[in-house]
Amino acid sequence: MIRLLFTSAALFAAVPVAMAANTTLPAAPAPVSTAALATAPTVPSAPKGAPAGAPTKLVEPHLHVLKAGKPAVRVALTFDACMGKTDMRILDTLINQQVPATIFVTARWLRTNPEALALMLAHPDLFELENHGLNHIPAVDRPTLVYGIPAAGSPDAVAREVQGGADAMLAHGIPKARWFRGATAKYDASAIAEIRALGFEVAGYSINGDSGASLPAAAVEKQYLSARDGDVLISHINQPTHASGEGVVKGILDMKAKGVQFVRLEDFAAKGDDNTTQQAAR
Numbered sequence: 001m002i003r004l005l006f007t008s009a010a011l012f013a014a015v016p017v018a019m020a021a022n023t024t025l026p027a028a029p030a031p032v033s034t035a036a037l038a039t040a041p042t043v044p045s046a047p048k049g050a051p052a053g054a055p056t057k058l059v060e061p062h063l064h065v066l067k068a069g070k071p072a073v074r075v076a077l078t079f080d081a082c083m084g085k086t087d088m089r090i091l092d093t094l095i096n097q098q099v100p101a102t103i104f105v106t107a108r109w110l111r112t113n114p115e116a117l118a119l120m121l122a123h124p125d126l127f128e129l130e131n132h133g134l135n136h137i138p139a140v141d142r143p144t145l146v147y148g149i150p151a152a153g154s155p156d157a158v159a160r161e162v163q164g165g166a167d168a169m170l171a172h173g174i175p176k177a178r179w180f181r182g183a184t185a186k187y188d189a190s191a192i193a194e195i196r197a198l199g200f201e202v203a204g205y206s207i208n209g210d211s212g213a214s215l216p217a218a219a220v221e222k223q224y225l226s227a228r229d230g231d232v233l234i235s236h237i238n239q240p241t242h243a244s245g246e247g248v249v250k251g252i253l254d255m256k257a258k259g260v261q262f263v264r265l266e267d268f269a270a271k272g273d274d275n276t277t278q279q280a281a282r
């Protein structure tokens with residue numbers, strides 16, 4: 001109970017990118033001591049020349065797709081399916097409007113959303129499914145907290161999170177994943193190198209569409225309308241009761257009316273910073 005209170009408080013202490021999209025906390029990876037939880041910083045950063053054991057420096061990588069060039073505007077919509085349910089307002093809109101998107105799924109979400117998964121798999125022309133991990137645990141290989149959530153905490157635990165997500169996807173009949181995006185979209189450099197060595201590129205983003213499904217609809221719509229050529233948007237497709245989803249729908253319709261060209265990550269060479277992709281961002 002003490003830990004629950006602590007993590008709840010930490011959750012509200014930071015502006016979440018991806019964690020507010022969760023209705024439940026992920027299962028804590030073993031073993032993380034109570035003392036470590038109590039002393040770890042929420043958003044750590046290491047000073048230059050910091051000794052071993054210093055706070056872990058986390059990065060939140062950017063990602064862009066190849067620009068279309070003026071006057072065209074090419075944008076990749078990405079959605080995280082962290083856990084919980086499916087926002088059918090968004091999924092129906094993508095299908096009805098024939099808008100392609102890249103969906104990052106966890107093993108947890110796959111287990112409880114067979115109908116939504118079947119819909120996505122029935123439209124391979126629209127949906128690219130990629131890896132959001134096994135248990136929605138931040139892919140950081142040292143014990144720390146990210147938005148109050150215990151990170152994987154070791155290279156072995158990062159590997160379990162990444163490979164476990166990929167294996168669950170294959171077991172559900174999804175084509176082999178090429179991209180990984182961890183819970184909270186934050187990593188440390190050594191975890192990024194490990195994920196790359198496991199055969200995945202790490203999917204950042206360039207526009208935060210919904211701040212973890214926490215933004216009101218009008219604010220989400222504004223984020224969508226701010227997209228420029230080459231941008232990669234991140235939003236959530238697992239919060240059907242949040243107002244954010246309404247803004248996502250409006251944003252998609254607005255962009256379509258403006259003639260935006262929607263693409264998936266696999267369609268155009270996507271380039272990220274922080275060594276997240278094979279082709280480095282300029």
Ligand SMILES: [Zn+2]
Nearest residue numbers: 018080082183
């Ligand atoms: Zn997530």
